[in-house]
Amino acid sequence: MNTIENIESRRSIKHYDPEHVMPEADLQELLRLTKLAPSSFNMQNYRILVVRDPELRKQIRAAAWDQAHVTDASVLFILCADATAHEADPATYWGHAPQEVQDMLGPMIKPFYEGKDQLIRDEAxxxxxxxxxxxxxxxxxxxxxxxxxxGFDADAVAKLIKLPDNYILSFMIPVGKQAKPAWDRGARLPDEEVVAYDTFA
Incomplete structure (x- = not known):
C-alpha cells in the first residue's frame, strides 16, 4: 500500500484473531518504523511498551472495561513518554550533527522545557x-x-506495568489480525467546522 491507501483504509478495529502470533521480524520492523516518528529537538521522548504476556494482558483488560481487543490482538503496545528527556546530555540527540548545529541546538533544549510542567506534558x-x-x-x-x-484506568494500568515515576502514560494500541470488520466510517465534519485559513476570526 501507499501512504494514502493506508490512511484511507486504517480503521479502529475492535475484534482480532486471538490465535495469531506476530512474527518477531514484523514486530521489530514495526518498532523500527515507529522510531522514525518526529519529536521535538529529536528528543525521541516517546517510550513504547510491548506487552505480550497473556496474564498481564488479562489484568490490563480488567482495567480497560473488559475490552476484548486488549487480550485478543497479537500485541498490545502502550505509548508513554519520558518527562525528563530534556535533561539528558544534548549529544544524545545531536551528536551526529555538524558542530555548529550541536552548538546551536544543544544548549536550547533544557531551558526551553525546564520548570514548564504543562509544556513538558504537552510534549509527551x-x-x-x-x-x-x-x-x-x-x-x-x-x-x-x-x-x-x-478507555482504561490509567492509574491501575500504570501500576500493572510498573510505570517509572518520570514517565507519562499516553494511550494503548492493540495490533493484530482483524477478525471482524469495523463499523462503517462515520461522516467527517464539514470543512467549515474544522478548517480555517490564516486566523479563526
Whole structure:
C-alpha cells in the first residue's frame, strides 16, 4: 500500500484473531518504523511498551472495561513518554550533527522545557501521539489492524506495568489480525467546522 491507501483504509478495529502470533521480524520492523516518528529537538521522548504476556494482558483488560481487543490482538503496545528527556546530555540527540548545529541546538533544549510542567506534558502527549500514528500506519502497511485506546484506568494500568515515576502514560494500541470488520466510517465534519485559513476570526 501507499501512504494514502493506508490512511484511507486504517480503521479502529475492535475484534482480532486471538490465535495469531506476530512474527518477531514484523514486530521489530514495526518498532523500527515507529522510531522514525518526529519529536521535538529529536528528543525521541516517546517510550513504547510491548506487552505480550497473556496474564498481564488479562489484568490490563480488567482495567480497560473488559475490552476484548486488549487480550485478543497479537500485541498490545502502550505509548508513554519520558518527562525528563530534556535533561539528558544534548549529544544524545545531536551528536551526529555538524558542530555548529550541536552548538546551536544543544544548549536550547533544557531551558526551553525546564520548570514548564504543562509544556513538558504537552510534549509527551505530542511525541507519543506522533509515534502512535506512525505505528498504526506502519502496521497497516504490514497487513495488520490497530485501535488507539484511552478507555482504561490509567492509574491501575500504570501500576500493572510498573510505570517509572518520570514517565507519562499516553494511550494503548492493540495490533493484530482483524477478525471482524469495523463499523462503517462515520461522516467527517464539514470543512467549515474544522478548517480555517490564516486566523479563526
Amino acid at each position: 502527549i505530542r511525541s507519543s501521539a506522533l509515534a502512535g500514528m506512525t505505528l498504526m500506519l506502519a502496521a497497516r502497511d504490514l497487513g495488520y489492524d490497530s485501535c488507539p485506546m484511552i
